[in-house]
Amino acid sequence: MSAKASNDNLTQNLLQRAAPSRAEFEDLVIVPIFAVIVALAVGALVMLATAVDLPTIGRSYIALLQGSVGSLNALSETLTAAAPLVLAGLGLALGFRAGLFNIGAEGQIVIGGLAAVIVGFSFAGLPWFVHLPLALIAGALAGALYASIAGWLRAATGAHEVISTIMLNLISYRILDYVLRQPFIQREGRADPISRSVLDSAELPQLLAWIDPNLRVHAGILVVIAAVVVVHWILFRTKIGFEFRASGKNLDAARYAGMRASFTIVAAMASAGALAGLAGANQVLGVLDRASPGFSAGIGFDAISVALLGRSHPVGVLFAGLLFGALKTGGRQMQVDAGVSVDLIGIIQALIIVFIAAPLLVRAIFPWGFRKPQTEPNE
Amino acid sequence: MSHTMQYLKGVAIAATFLIGSAVTASAFTACQVTDTGGIDDNSFNQTAWKGIQDAQEQLGIESRFLESQAETDFMPNINSLLGGQCDLIITVGFLLGDATQEAAQANPDQYFSIVDFVYDPPIENVAGQVFATDEAAFLAGYLAAGMTKTGIIGTFGGINIPPVTIFMDGFVRGADYYNAQKDASVTVLGWDVEGREGLFTNNFESLDDGRAFAQNLYDEGADIVLPVAGPVGLGSAALADELGIDALKIIGVDADLHLTDPEKGHVYLTSILKRMDSTVFQVIEATMNDMFEGGVIVGTLENSGVDLAPFHDMEELVPDDLKAEIKTIRQGIIDGSISVSG
Numbered sequence: 001m002s003a004k005a006s007n008d009n010l011t012q013n014l015l016q017r018a019a020p021s022r023a024e025f026e027d028l029v030i031v032p033i034f035a036v037i038v039a040l041a042v043g044a045l046v047m048l049a050t051a052v053d054l055p056t057i058g059r060s061y062i063a064l065l066q067g068s069v070g071s072l073n074a075l076s077e078t079l080t081a082a083a084p085l086v087l088a089g090l091g092l093a094l095g096f097r098a099g100l101f102n103i104g105a106e107g108q109i110v111i112g113g114l115a116a117v118i119v120g121f122s123f124a125g126l127p128w129f130v131h132l133p134l135a136l137i138a139g140a141l142a143g144a145l146y147a148s149i150a151g152w153l154r155a156a157t158g159a160h161e162v163i164s165t166i167m168l169n170l171i172s173y174r175i176l177d178y179v180l181r182q183p184f185i186q187r188e189g190r191a192d193p194i195s196r197s198v199l200d201s202a203e204l205p206q207l208l209a210w211i212d213p214n215l216r217v218h219a220g221i222l223v224v225i226a227a228v229v230v231v232h233w234i235l236f237r238t239k240i241g242f243e244f245r246a247s248g249k250n251l252d253a254a255r256y257a258g259m260r261a262s263f264t265i266v267a268a269m270a271s272a273g274a275l276a277g278l279a280g281a282n283q284v285l286g287v288l289d290r291a292s293p294g295f296s297a298g299i300g301f302d303a304i305s306v307a308l309l310g311r312s313h314p315v316g317v318l319f320a321g322l323l324f325g326a327l328k329t330g331g332r333q334m335q336v337d338a339g340v341s342v343d344l345i346g347i348i349q350a351l352i353i354v355f356i357a358a359p360l361l362v363r364a365i366f367p368w369g370f371r372k373p374q375t376e377p378n379e
Numbered sequence: 380m381s382h383t384m385q386y387l388k389g390v391a392i393a394a395t396f397l398i399g400s401a402v403t404a405s406a407f408t409a410c411q412v413t414d415t416g417g418i419d420d421n422s423f424n425q426t427a428w429k430g431i432q433d434a435q436e437q438l439g440i441e442s443r444f445l446e447s448q449a450e451t452d453f454m455p456n457i458n459s460l461l462g463g464q465c466d467l468i469i470t471v472g473f474l475l476g477d478a479t480q481e482a483a484q485a486n487p488d489q490y491f492s493i494v495d496f497v498y499d500p501p502i503e504n505v506a507g508q509v510f511a512t513d514e515a516a517f518l519a520g521y522l523a524a525g526m527t528k529t530g531i532i533g534t535f536g537g538i539n540i541p542p543v544t545i546f547m548d549g550f551v552r553g554a555d556y557y558n559a560q561k562d563a564s565v566t567v568l569g570w571d572v573e574g575r576e577g578l579f580t581n582n583f584e585s586l587d588d589g590r591a592f593a594q595n596l597y598d599e600g601a602d603i604v605l606p607v608a609g610p611v612g613l614g615s616a617a618l619a620d621e622l623g624i625d626a627l628k629i630i631g632v633d634a635d636l637h638l639t640d641p642e643k644g645h646v647y648l649t650s651i652l653k654r655m656d657s658t659v660f661q662v663i664e665a666t667m668n669d670m671f672e673g674g675v676i677v678g679t680l681e682n683s684g685v686d687l688a689p690f691h692d693m694e695e696l697v698p699d700d701l702k703a704e705i706k707t708i709r710q711g712i713i714d715g716s717i718s719v720s721g
Contacts, residue, residue, distance in 0.1 A: 067459070077455050177581060191575050192540040213485045214458050287451060292474075293538070293581050294415065297449030332452075332459050335445055342446055 026370055027359060028311055034362045034369060035355035036323070043348040052340060060338035067333020068326035074333070076208060076217035080287065082325025083220045084109070084279040088303035089321050090231045091143075091275030093312040097235060098268035099248035104150055104165025105276040106300025107172035108143040112277025114176055115142030117284040117291040118185065120198035131201040136223065136281050143277015144270040146172070151269025155262035161269070169300070177293055187290070195291040204286035218286035224318075227275060232314040234271070244268050276300060305353050324349065409434060409663050410465035411444040412456045414472035416583040418446055420610035421640050422633035423583075423655075427471045427494055429634075430659025438667060453478035461486055467666045469494070469659060473542045479505065490671050492662045494655050495542040503673040506665075508658040510678040512542070513549030514712050515651045515685040516605075517719040518705050519630050520553020522649060522687070523603040524565040525701040526628070533568040533596030535578035537608030543579075546607040546632060546651060548572055549719055556708075556717070568601055580611055589614025597627050603648060605630040612636070619646035628693070635688040648697075650688035654678055681713045 040061070047057050068078050088105040095102040116139030123131060150168055153159040179185055180193035187196050204223075208215040235241040246254040247264045255261045279299060284291050306324055310316030331345030355362050363370050409431050413424040431442045443465065445456040453475050460468050461482065467490045470479045476496040483491045483505045492506040501507070523532045534550050536543040547570035554567045570577035578596075580588040593604050593615035604619075604627065606612030612631065619627040620643045631637070631650030638644070658676050665671055678684015687705070690697050711717035 073458070077458070080455070173581075190540075191544070192538050193581075214461060214482075216454065216458070283451065287454070290477075292450060294450040297451040299451075329455070332445065332456060336443055336459055336464075339443070342448060 028313065028316060030369055031359045031362050032309060032311075032316075032320075032352075032356055034366050035352050038355050038362065038365060039348050039351035042351050043344060046347055047340065047344065056338050056340065060334045060340040060344075063333040063337035064327075064330035066330075067336075068330030072208070072211070073215060074329060076215040077329040077332075078322065078325045079217045079221050080325070081328045082321045083218075083224050083286070084282050084299045085303050085306050085324050086224050086318055086321030087227055087279035087282060088276045088300055089306035089310060089317040090227055090314060091147075091272035091279075092303055092307035093310060093314065093317050094231060094235065094244065094275070095268055095272040096307060096312040097248050098244035098264060099251060100151075100154070100265065100268055100272070101162050102147070102150070102165050102269065102272050103162055103304065104147060104168050104300070105272070105279070105303050106296055106298065107165065107169035108147050108273045108276035109280035109283070109296045109300045110169075110172040110176050111146040111280070112139040112143030112273075113280025113284045113295060114179060114195075114291055115139050115277070116202075116281035117195050117198060120202035120285055121196040123202075124199055126201055128201040131199070132204065132285070135198075135202040135285055136278065139277045139281025139285075140274040141277065143280060144274040147269045147273020147276065148266055151266040154269070155265045173293070176291070180291060180293065193293055198285055198289045202285060203289065204282065216287065220282040220286040223278060223282060224321075227278065228314045228318050231275070235314065240264075240267060276303070279303070302349075305349060308353060309356055406440070407438075407466050407663075407667050408441040408443065408464060409467045409469060409666075410442070410460045411469045411471060412453065412460065412475065413444065413446045414453075414474055414583060415447055415449060416609040418444055420583075421613060421636060422631070423609040424471050425639065426634045426653065427469065427655040427659050430656035431469070431663065433656060433660050434663040438664065440663065440667070447475075450474065454481070457482045461489060466490065467492060467663060467671075469662070471495075471655075473540045474538075490666055492659070494659070497675050501674045504671075505673055506662050506671065507675045508655065508662065508678070509542075509675060510545075510653045510655075510658075510685050511680070511719075512545045512651065512653055512685050513552070513719045514680040515653075515687050516546045516549025517553035517556070517712065517717075518687045518709060519605065519649060519651050520550040520555075520567070521557045521708060522553075522697070522701065522705055523550070523605070523630060524554040524557035524563065525561075525704070526648065526697065527565055527601075527603050529600045529602045530564065531566045531568060531600040532603045532605075533578075533593075533599070533601035534605040534607065535569045535580065535592045535596065536606075537580055537583045537611060539575070539577070539579050543607050544570070544575070544577075546605070547577060549651075550605050550630075552719060568596055568599055580608055583609045583611060585611060586614035586617070589616075590618045593618045593627070593629075597622065602626060603628045603630065605632070605651075607632050609633070613640060613643070616640060616643040616646050619643070624693075631688070637688065637691045645692045647688075647691070648693050649690055652686040652688050654684050654686065658684060679713075680709060 044057050067074050069075055092102055092105055116135045119135040119138040150161050150164040153164045154161045177193055180195055185195050187194050204219040206218050208217055243259045243264050288295055306320045307317055310320035327345050331342050334340045335342050411428055411431055416424050418424050418428055434440050435442050447453055447456055457478055470493045473495040479491055479493045483502050487504055490504055494508045497507045497509055534547050551567045551570055551572050554565050558565055589606055589611035596604050604615055606615045616629050619629045624646055628648040629646050631647045633653045635650045637647045658678055708717055
């Protein structure tokens with residue numbers, strides 16, 4: 001019976017892969033939506049429990065909405081906050097697809113941003129169409145190299161990437177502290193670790209400054225869109241992308257099929273690092289114009305949530321990043337208008353992830369939102 | 380997809396709960412943007428916030444604050460307070476210098492005040508509040524040198540920036556002054572005044588670091604430690620609480636930590652007060668009366684902008700001679716006969 005059953009299962013799986021079925025749609029779209037709803041509802045309960053009254057809760061959720069999409073400035077801020085999350089999230093998603101649980105985006109952002117800022121303040125006199133791409137590429141390359149260390153350790157020695165990437169994060173902070181104190185990098189007249197300012201020719205230009213100079217959304221958002229397209233293409237349209245996905249599903253099978261497992265691991269880590277490095281470059285070239293010890297701001301860790309929420313699909317990551325950007329920006333307005341702590345936004349984000357990670361729980365809460373599961377032979 | 384749903388839901392919830400919350404127009408609103416330590420850090424940001432709260436009580440103004448969780452929040456936090464809702468935006472911390480400058484120049488009609496930053500040349504719509512903290516820290520250094528039993532005292536900072544290191548400068552020089560006066564040889568660990576290098580946690584958040592750094596200094600023999608890192612010092616206080624005050628005493632910074640950290644209040648020998656509450660209040664009052672002036676306000680021992688807090692529980696432990704000497708030095712600093720700058 002097992003042969004027959006597994007055969008059926010295989011056929012079903014193959015069919016599912018060929019044409020996304022209703023079940024997949026439910027997993028990709030409906031579960032996240034309900035997860036957000038439940039998280040907001042539980043968030044309201046948390047506020048109630050901390051003695052926030054109902055009108056304030058209502059006002060805070062209105063502020064969340066207004067602050068994230070309610071005005072041009074809000075939209076601009078949401079996009080600005082989402083850009084690095086999406087970039088780093090794409091990198092992590094790529095790694096997840098290849099079966100690599102990369103916790104190292106934070107460190108790759110740091111190293112990528114550092115490289116981008118150094119190129120960004122050096123080379124005075126270059127035209128922007130040379131300087132800006134050069135700085136972006138430097139960021140991507142540095143991130144890729146840094147991530148490859150973990151990939152190589154995994155491929156050559158079997159060191160688990162979760163451990164090695166976490167450690168590399170810590171190392172990156174110290175590298176940043178050290179490098180920012182070097183005289184040719186540290187800003188003149190400052191004793192604290194802060195880099196020189198990025199030259200205008202390497203800055204990602206603000207896109208809407210002609211309307212209002214306070215609108216911070218910058219050309220990095222175009223890089224993000226390009227990255228989504230490219231990652232989608234790599235994952236689903238190229239041989240290497242197929243190898244990533246095959247290795248992620250079953251490393252042994254991929255190896256028997258003649259795929260180069262070690263190469264795949266290093267390549268997947270390097271691509272992930274390149275994207276995280278771009279996220280770092282995006283921050284220093286588009287937002288901060290300089291590097292300082294805290295510039296990575298935990299984006300690499302938020303990006304893990306973004307990749308998980310986006311189900312490691314490029315388009316999913318894009319929307320998840322936008323959602324997180326919106327929550328961050330809206331959370332600010334919540335604090336201004338309703339005086340509710342920004343920490344609450346962290347709780348809501350965490351709840352969303354919890355509910356995404358527990359689709360069965362979401363299905364149990366909203367039974368009417370899903371089609372009844374068909375009787376399956378194995379479960 | 381999912382984000383639109385989120386807002387639909389947000390609106391739904393909001394609409395259900397909203398029981399008419401008309402925004403009341405107020406005469407004057409002061410807004411604060413904190414640095415990463417947070418509004419309830421028991422020291423730096425909290426002291427500035429107290430100035431706003433005092434103004435709220437005495438002048439009847441409205442107030443708002445925004446906490447920055449990371450450096451990337453500085454700019455958007457300031458931005459979201461623009462647009463006429465705040466009559467005065469107070470940014471708290473040296474690290475907000477760049478962001479405040481950018482916002483002030485882009486919005487010349489908005490009044491700003493920044494704690495711990497001076498612009499050169501000054502910006503017309505920014506009032507900087509800086510403090511001659513080394514004057515008070517000098518007294519603390521002298522006090523610590525007079526109180527230590529091991530002959531070793533220690534300090535560490537948050538980030539190597541002027542508003543932090545000025546505490547450490549004064550502390551070291553105060554101890555040096557004690558050595559010179561008494562022909563003693565008290566050592567200060569953690570800060571090299573000439574080399575501008577020392578112990579830094581590189582953050583203003585981690586209580587764990589505060590504990591670890593104090594432990595390191597204690598292991599090196601220090602029995603009095605001055606943490607200059609906002610809430611990080613609360614971790615050091617926790618260690619002193621465990622070891623007992625005979626083994627380790629802490630000197631607080633910014634606020635009188637004996638009062639703001641009552642649980643561990645007994646471990647503080649004293650605190651180096653940086654009265655941001657009074658300067659913030661001054662700026663608010665001036666702005667309300669249309670007397671806002673860009674430039675710099677300097678808090679000194681003389682104008683009570685900086686000071687040494689009372690000894691509280693340790694009143695008995697500090698010898699009367701030492702108290703008298705500190706009083707004399709204090710006077711000497713004010714009248715200029717003692718220089719705190721080495």
